Amino acid sequence: MLELLEDWKxxxxxxxxxxxxxxxxxxLMGWVQSNRDxxxxxxxxxxxxxxxxxxxxxxxxxxxxxEKARKLKDEWIIAVKGTVKRxxxxxxxxxxxxxxxxVIAKEIKLLNTSKVLPFPIENEIKVDELLRLKYRxxxxxxxxxxxxxxxxxxxxxxxxxxxxxxGFIEVETPYLTRSTPEGARDFLVPSRLxxxxxxxxxxxxxxxxxxxMISGFDRYYQIxxxxxxxxxRADRQPEFTQIDLEMSFVNENNVMEVVEGMLKAIFxxxxxxxxxxxxxxxxxDEAMLKYGNDKPDTRFDLELSDITEIFKNSGFKVFSDPIxxxxxxxxxxxxxxxxxxxxxxxxxxxxFAKSFGAKGLAWIRVSGDEWQxxxxxxxxxxxxxxxxxxxxxxxxxxxxxxxxRAYTVNLVLSNLRLQLGERFNMIDExxxxxxxxxxxxxxxxxxxxxxxxxxHHPFTSPKEADxxxxxxxxxxxxARAYDIVLNGVEIGGGSIRIHRSDIQQxxxxxxxxxAEDAKKKFGFLLEALEYGAPPHGGIxxxxxxxxxxxxxxxxxxxxxxxPKTQKGICPLTEAPSPVDTEQLLELQIKVDLKQE
RNA sequence: GGGGCCGUAGUUCAGCCCGGUUAGAACGCUGGCCUGUCAAGCCAGAGGUCGCGGGUUCGAGUCCCGUCGGCCCCGCCA
Numbered sequence: 001m002l003e004l005l006e007d008w009k010x011x012x013x014x015x016x017x018x019x020x021x022x023x024x025x026x027x028l029m030g031w032v033q034s035n036r037d038x039x040x041x042x043x044x045x046x047x048x049x050x051x052x053x054x055x056x057x058x059x060x061x062x063x064x065x066x067e068k069a070r071k072l073k074d075e076w077i078i079a080v081k082g083t084v085k086r087x088x089x090x091x092x093x094x095x096x097x098x099x100x101x102x103v104i105a106k107e108i109k110l111l112n113t114s115k116v117l118p119f120p121i122e123n124e125i126k127v128d129e130l131l132r133l134k135y136r137x138x139x140x141x142x143x144x145x146x147x148x149x150x151x152x153x154x155x156x157x158x159x160x161x162x163x164x165x166x167g168f169i170e171v172e173t174p175y176l177t178r179s180t181p182e183g184a185r186d187f188l189v190p191s192r193l194x195x196x197x198x199x200x201x202x203x204x205x206x207x208x209x210x211x212x213m214i215s216g217f218d219r220y221y222q223i224x225x226x227x228x229x230x231x232x233r234a235d236r237q238p239e240f241t242q243i244d245l246e247m248s249f250v251n252e253n254n255v256m257e258v259v260e261g262m263l264k265a266i267f268x269x270x271x272x273x274x275x276x277x278x279x280x281x282x283x284x285d286e287a288m289l290k291y292g293n294d295k296p297d298t299r300f301d302l303e304l305s306d307i308t309e310i311f312k313n314s315g316f317k318v319f320s321d322p323i324x325x326x327x328x329x330x331x332x333x334x335x336x337x338x339x340x341x342x343x344x345x346x347x348x349x350x351x352f353a354k355s356f357g358a359k360g361l362a363w364i365r366v367s368g369d370e371w372q373x374x375x376x377x378x379x380x381x382x383x384x385x386x387x388x389x390x391x392x393x394x395x396x397x398x399x400x401x402x403x404x405r406a407y408t409v410n411l412v413l414s415n416l417r418l419q420l421g422e423r424f425n426m427i428d429e430x431x432x433x434x435x436x437x438x439x440x441x442x443x444x445x446x447x448x449x450x451x452x453x454x455x456h457h458p459f460t461s462p463k464e465a466d467x468x469x470x471x472x473x474x475x476x477x478x479a480r481a482y483d484i485v486l487n488g489v490e491i492g493g494g495s496i497r498i499h500r501s502d503i504q505q506x507x508x509x510x511x512x513x514x515a516e517d518a519k520k521k522f523g524f525l526l527e528a529l530e531y532g533a534p535p536h537g538g539i540x541x542x543x544x545x546x547x548x549x550x551x552x553x554x555x556x557x558x559x560x561x562x563p564k565t566q567k568g569i570c571p572l573t574e575a576p577s578p579v580d581t582e583q584l585l586e587l588q589i590k591v592d593l594k595q596e
Numbered sequence: 597g598g599g600g601c602c603g604u605a606g607u608u609c610a611g612c613c614c615g616g617u618u619a620g621a622a623c624g625c626u627g628g629c630c631u632g633u634c635a636a637g638c639c640a641g642a643g644g645u646c647g648c649g650g651g652u653u654c655g656a657g658u659c660c661c662g663u664c665g666g667c668c669c670c671g672c673c674a
Contacts, residue, residue, distance in 0.1 A: 040631030054634070074624090091632050099634090116625060119607055122635095126608055130666050183674040203674085230673040355599065355669065411670090444674090457674045555667095566667070 015051020075114035158269035184228035195588040201227035213536040221245040246538030279434040292414030297488025316378040336396040362401040442479040460495040494539025501529040
C-alpha cells in the first residue's frame with residue numbers, strides 16, 4: 001500500500017502556510033501528528049520541520065483519498081495535494097501558527113508507515129531519559145528539541161558571521177594530537193603505525209592556536225570539539241564544543257571587547273535581544289568573598305559576609321577552632337524570612353549543607369529582640385553586637401553560618417545562597433547577568449600533590465607587576481586571566497599568554513615541571529616562542545552551555561543532538577563497545593580486564 | 597571512589613511503611629460508531645519477567661542482601 005513520490009515535488013513547508021497562501025494548490029510532505037476521524041470529515045495534522053498544518057479530507061470531494069486517510073496512524077509519512085482555504089470562523093485554532101487556514105486535500109500518497117511510538121511527539125513529556133536517548137531520532141522530532149538544535153545552528157552562524165567580519169580566520173587543528181600533562185584525563189587513540197603509542201584527543205586546541213599566532217595569523221578562531229575524560233554532570237559532557245579564538249598584539253581589554261561584540265551579535269541574531277555592553281567586571285577576591293565562588297550569579301544579592309575577625313578569639317569553639325586551624329567563618333543573612341521558615345526546612349538545609357562537606361549548619365532566627373538558635377547561648381554580648389552591626393541584623397532575619405576551611409565554607413554557603421535564592425524566588429529569570437571575573441591568582445597550591453599548579457593553564461601570563469613575588473610569595477601573583485560568567489554559569493575563560501620563553505621556563509619551574517620534561521611535552525611551543533612570538537591572548541567559550549542558557553534547557557543533553565548518559569554511553573549507538581580481536585591484534589593491544 | 601532520589605502495562609504513575617483473593621489508573625494501542633475536530637467524542641477490548649539475582653516466610657511487587665541501569669550532587673573537570 002506504500003506509494004512512490006514519482007513526480008510529486010513539495011511546494012511548501014506545512015508550518016509556513018498562512019493567509020498569504022489562500023486558494024493556492026500546494027503539495028505538502030510530512031509526518032502525521034494526529035488523525036481525527038469523524039466518520040465523515042477527517043482532520044489530519046501534518047507536521048514537518050517548520051510546524052503543523054491541518055489537512056481536511058472530505059468524502060464528498062474525493063472518496064478514494066478519504067478512504068486512504070482513514071487508515072493513517074501517528075507518524076506515518078504522507079504527501080498531500082490540496083488547496084489552502086480559510087478556516088470557518090468558529091474553527092480557528094490560535095494554538096498553532098497556521099491556525100487560520102487549512103488544506104483541503106484532493107490527493108494523498110502514503111510514503112511510509114511507522115511502528116507505534118514508545119513516547120508521544122510532544123513538548124511536555126515526562127519520559128525516562130534513557131528511553132529518549134535510545135529513541136533519539138524520535139526525541140529530536142519534538143518541537144522543543146528541534147528548536148534547541150536550530151537555535152544552536154543560529155548561534156554558530158551568528159558567531160561565524162561576527163568573527164569573519166572582524167578579521168578572524170578559521171583554522172582547523174588536529175583531533176589526533178598528543179597527550180599533554182596537567183589538566184583533565186585524556187581520551188587516547190592507539191596508533192596502528194606506531195604500536196604502543198597513542199594519540200590523545202585534544203582537551204582544547206590551546207597550544208596549536210598559540211602556535212598559529214606565532215605563525216602570524218593574527219586572529220584565529222575555530223568552533224571546535226574538545227574531549228575530556230572526566231565524570232559527567234548536567235553541564236558536562238565528555239565531548240563538548242568551544243568557540244575558540246586567539247588574537248595577537250592585544251591586551252585583556254581587546255579580547256573582552258571582541259567577546260562582548262560577539263555575544264551582542266549572537267543574542268541579537270538568535271533571540272532578538274539587545275544586551276548591554278561592556279559587561280561589569282569583578283575581581284576574583286571579591287567574587288569569593290561575596291558569593292563564595294568564581295562564577296557569581298549576580299541576578300540577585302544575598303551576599304556572604306566574612307566574620308572571621310569577630311570570632312578569632314571566641315569561646316565558641318565551633319567557630320574559633322576552625323579559625324585556629326587556618327579556616328574562616330562566613331555568614332549569610334536571609335532578610336525577613338523567619339515567618340516563611342519551618343524547623344523542618346532548617347533541618348533540610350542542614351542536610352543540604354552536609355552534602356557539600358559541612359559538619360552542620362548553624363543558624364539564628366531573629367524575632368523581635370530574641371535570637372532563637374542553638375548557638376546563641378555560646379555567643380558573648382560583644383560578639384552579638386558585632387554580628388548585628390556587620391550583618392545588619394533586623395527583626396525577621398535568618399542568619400546562616402559556616403565555619404571550616406575556606407574551601408568548604410565557600411562551597412557550602414555559595415550553594416546555600418543559590419538554593420535560598422531559588423526557594424524564595426529571588427532570581428529574576430528574565431535577567432541576563434553577564435560578568436567578567438578578573439584578577440585570578442596565577443597559581444594554586446595543590447594539597448595532595450604538594451606543589452603549585454596553574455589555576456588557568458601554565459601558559460597564562462602573570463601580571464608583570466606581580467612577577468617580583470613569584471619566588472617569595474607565589475600565591476600573591478595574579479594572572480592576566482578572565483572568565484566570563486552568565487547567570488552564575490561559567491561560559492568561557494581565557495587569558496593573555498606568555499610569549500617570552502624565559503618567563504615560560506620560569507613558570508614551568510614554579511609548577512614543578514622539569515626543564516627536560518617540559519621540553520618533551522611542550523617542546524614545540526617552547527621552541528616556537530624563541531622565533532619571534534608576538535604578544536597574544538584569547539579565550540574559549542563553551543558553546544553548549546551558551547545554547548543551554550539561551551534555550552532555557554536544564555541539561556547539556558538537551559542542546560546536543562546525540563549526547564551521552566552519566567556513565568558516558570550513547571544509548572542510541574551503544575557506544576562504547578567491545579571490538580573484534582582482529583582489530584586489537586592490528587593495534588597490538590591486549591585488553592587485561594580485572595576479573596571479579 | 598562517595599552520597600541522595602528512582603526502576604511496576606507501550607508511556608507516566610499508584611500500590612511498598614503495615615507481606616495475604618484475579619497488581620490498578622490515566623494516556624497510548626486494537627475494533628466499532630460518528631461531517632468541524634484540533635488533549636476530538638462515545639462504546640467495547642487487548643496489554644504485566646513488578647530491572648535482575650539471591651535470601652527470609654506457608655506466602656514477597658511489598659521485608660533483607662547483592663547487582664545492573666537512569667537522574668542529581670561531592671571528588672574529578674588546568
